[in-house]
Amino acid sequence: MTSYLFLFGKTPELSWLELRSLYSQARLISPLVAFVEAVLDPIAVMRQLGGTVKIAKVVGTVTEISVKTLVPLLTKEKRSNHITFGVSRYDTNEPISKGLLADIKNQLELTGIGARFVEARADSRLGSVIIAKQDVVDLVITREKKTYLIARTIAVQLFEEWNRRDYGRPNADPKSGMLPPKVARMLVNIALRQAQGKPILLDPFCGMGTILAEALLTGWAVLGSDQSSDVIKKVEENLRWLSREYPSIESSLDLYVSDATHISQNVKPESIDAIVTEPYMGPAKLKSPIKNIIKGLEKLYIGCLKDWHGVLKTGGKIVMAIPKYSINNKTYFVKKVIDSCEMLGYTTIAGPIEYSRPQAVVRRQFYILQKK
Numbered sequence: 001m002t003s004y005l006f007l008f009g010k011t012p013e014l015s016w017l018e019l020r021s022l023y024s025q026a027r028l029i030s031p032l033v034a035f036v037e038a039v040l041d042p043i044a045v046m047r048q049l050g051g052t053v054k055i056a057k058v059v060g061t062v063t064e065i066s067v068k069t070l071v072p073l074l075t076k077e078k079r080s081n082h083i084t085f086g087v088s089r090y091d092t093n094e095p096i097s098k099g100l101l102a103d104i105k106n107q108l109e110l111t112g113i114g115a116r117f118v119e120a121r122a123d124s125r126l127g128s129v130i131i132a133k134q135d136v137v138d139l140v141i142t143r144e145k146k147t148y149l150i151a152r153t154i155a156v157q158l159f160e161e162w163n164r165r166d167y168g169r170p171n172a173d174p175k176s177g178m179l180p181p182k183v184a185r186m187l188v189n190i191a192l193r194q195a196q197g198k199p200i201l202l203d204p205f206c207g208m209g210t211i212l213a214e215a216l217l218t219g220w221a222v223l224g225s226d227q228s229s230d231v232i233k234k235v236e237e238n239l240r241w242l243s244r245e246y247p248s249i250e251s252s253l254d255l256y257v258s259d260a261t262h263i264s265q266n267v268k269p270e271s272i273d274a275i276v277t278e279p280y281m282g283p284a285k286l287k288s289p290i291k292n293i294i295k296g297l298e299k300l301y302i303g304c305l306k307d308w309h310g311v312l313k314t315g316g317k318i319v320m321a322i323p324k325y326s327i328n329n330k331t332y333f334v335k336k337v338i339d340s341c342e343m344l345g346y347t348t349i350a351g352p353i354e355y356s357r358p359q360a361v362v363r364r365q366f367y368i369l370q371k372k
Contacts, residue, residue: 003058004042005140005151006034007090007125008051011183013353014366015051018186022048029149033090033142042155048218050185053128054088056140056151063147067100070139070150071107077137077152082114086136088125088153091143095124128156157182165213169241171234173208179278179321183355185214187319190368191274198252199273202311204260204304209235211276212253213242221252223267229257261303267311274317275308281323281362290325290332297323301337305344305369312371318346321364324354338367345372 008015012031019026019034022045026036042055059077062069074085085104087096101117108115118136120126131138131153138153165181172178179187188211193199198221203211206224212235215222226232232255243251256266260279279301282293301322308318325332341348351367 001037001039004036004038004040005029005054005056005058005142005149006036006049006052007054007056007088007140008032008034009053009157009182011051011186011353011355014183014186014190014355015049017350017353017368018049018051018189021189021192029142029144030090035144035149046155046158048189050182050189050214053157054131054138054140054153055155056138056153058149058151060150061147062150065096065100065141065148067103067107070104071111073139073150073152074104074108074137075111075113077139078113081112082116083108084116084118084134084136085139086118086120086126086130087139087141088120089141090125091141091148093124095120095122126153128159131156132159164245165242168245169208169213169238171208171238173234178208179210181210181214184210184276185218187211187276187366188215188218188220191276191317191319193273193315193317200271202263202267202272202275202308203277204258204263204275204308205277205279206235206255207231207278209238211278213239215276216242216249216251216253217246219250223254223256223272225256225258225260225263225266227257227259232257261300261307263304264307264310269310270313272308272311272316273313274319275312276319278321278364279304281321281364282325284362286325286327286361290327294325294332294334297334298336301334302340302344305337305341305346309345309371314371316371317349318369318371319366320369321355321366322352324352324363324365326361326363341369346370347372 023036026034028034105115105117126138140151142149201215201220202223204225206226212222212224322334346369349368349370352365356363
């Protein structure tokens with residue numbers, strides 16, 4: 001068994017739930033750092049995860065951060081007579097000082113190793129792009145009890161692949177506030193459950209197919225629906241593009257033109273392992289009174305949950321976004337939906353977990369429900 005640190009990005013709560021779905025033995029050291037002992041292929045695991053930005057292999061523990069403690073660890077990690085190094089701190093937001101980095105560089109050079117250092121960003125950490133493009137030996141520091149864990153980054157998020165799936169596909173609809181593929185991947189992984197054969201995932205508000213694409217890439221069979229036939233045509237085009245970009249995926253796919261509250265008319269009873277979706281979140285510009293909008297969304301979502309209960313297997317999960325509105329320093333919730341879950345036959349197992357831009361009027365709150 002090898003010890004690893006998994007370092008999370010901008011959505012640590014979702015990232016942690018995602019990691020636990022794959023590694024139940026993981027333990028949280030801090031909001032941004034999880035510890036896992038396992039035998040694993042870090043590159044393959046990084047391809048699977050959406051919310052982990054780095055995987056680092058633990059290389060030592062020290063009681064202080066100094067030239068004396070860090071130089072031996074860097075020397076052990078060198079792959080030639082030259083090293084480009086940096087230090088990412090997850091125990092504090094204060095970066096390692098430029099003076100200490102310079103002292104480490106000088107000490108390495110005294111031992112015959114040519115050295116160059118890269119300074120961390122203002123948040124005290126090196127980003128994935130710099131590590132990958134400049135081949136940086138990134139030492140990760142985090143604190144556990146009275147000692148520091150030191151790890152060496154061995155895999156970083158595959159940013160070019162994520163960007164290609166986000167911006168390279170034929171059809172997008174930015175006005176609808178689409179989920180980024182990384183977030184969609186986290187939701188798909190959180191919904192993961194053991195199944196005989198391929199597990200089946202349903203997205204009843206499939207939009208441009210982002211959730212369906214990430215599910216296909218991780219081995220699910222997928223069903224998607226939208227009430228617009230034009231949207232379904234765009235999804236088909238996007239998923240054909242995905243098959244060309246990733247020819248190794250086994251595409252098991254069905255798409256329907258359907259109202260999300262009547263999915264059961266097209267889907268067999270208790271045939272779905274998980275439902276992952278971002279439903280209609282209300283108008284982009286709030287022209288109607290907010291109370292009317294919330295009332296309409298509550299009716300829609302409760303209607304959906306009633307209908308979905310019949311097609312979901314017992315123990316199956318629903319991972320869905322529900323909006324929260326922030327208007328003139330007041331907050332409005334679509335409250336009746338979650339309050340009704342028990343009565344509708346679900347248990348709320350996580351949420352709300354917020355994902356939104358800081359100044360957004362409509363903010364996503366993710367909930368995880370499980371069919372009783």
